[in-house]
Amino acid sequence: MEAVPHGRAPGMRCGPGDDNTVLQLLNVESAYGPIKAIRGVSLKVRQGEIATVLGSNGAGKTTILKTISGIIDPRKGSIEFEGRSITAQDPAHIVQQGLSHVPEGREVFPLLSVRDNLLMGAYTRSDRDGVARDMETVYAYFPILRERATQHAGLLSGGQQQMLAISRAIMAAPRLILLDEPSLGLSPKLTREIFEIVVRINRERGTTILLVEQNANMALNASDYGYVLENGRIVMEDTCERLREKEDIKEFYLGLKDEGVRGERRWKKKTWR
Secondary structure (H helix, E strand, C coil): CCCCCCCCCHHHCCCCCCCCEEEEEEEEEEEECCEEEEEEEEEEEECCCEEEEECCCCCCHHHHHHHHCCCCCCCEEEEEECCEECCCCCHHHHHHCCEEEECCCCCCCCCCEHHHHHHHHCCCCCCHHHHHHHHHHHHHHCHHHHHCCCCEHHHCCHHHHHHHHHHHHHCCCCCEEEEECCCCCCCHHHHHHHHHHHHHHHHHHCCEEEEECCCHHHHHHHCCEEEEEECCEEEEEEEHHHHCCCHHHHHHCCCCCCCHHHHHHHHHCCCCC
């Protein structure tokens, strides 16, 4: 199986008993018209960790991130960031509080240069020296962006656009990054490279990360704590080390389930344990 060599010291692992919560959702419910996308979701992300939300297509993973960042207003529940409510606040205000969102599908500004895309990420900042340092930092993480600095972002490959989207988030100097499906449409090799950089950002900059990802193996190897989302509800949570050993995770997310009719029957009747 694939693995991301995160190189994290054992003492850096965060656990559910820690009280250094950066982000907390309590009984959050969001919908698209009459269709409920997430139902009573409660989760915590702790300082300095990478937390991940696993789930199949349509489970509600992206909706969680959009609700946190203010793109969607929750119908119920509350969201707190660093002890302050950000429930249903304007996305621009939430960015100013220190939270950046890397959306699914990259969503770079295609007609702006790579450099101007990066500067757009820093639009809330007034510390020129800090912006210049962070520009050098992202160029060090992703040297291809320096090479393409004057090129229109729309001409980059999908992988390069993902690098740019992550770098644009870094340019806001966030304390928490919401990262939505960074492996989407990328080759296994490029996916591994992206995840290695994500772990470096967390380790070297101390940036807390909430990761949504369908590649469960990559996500579990890169993250500290995980939540499993099914039909808009959290059905399981634990440290990623323990989740990797759970039979349900092995069967339904790591491709180690039974084959044939028996396997199909177990999928349809699964109960999380």
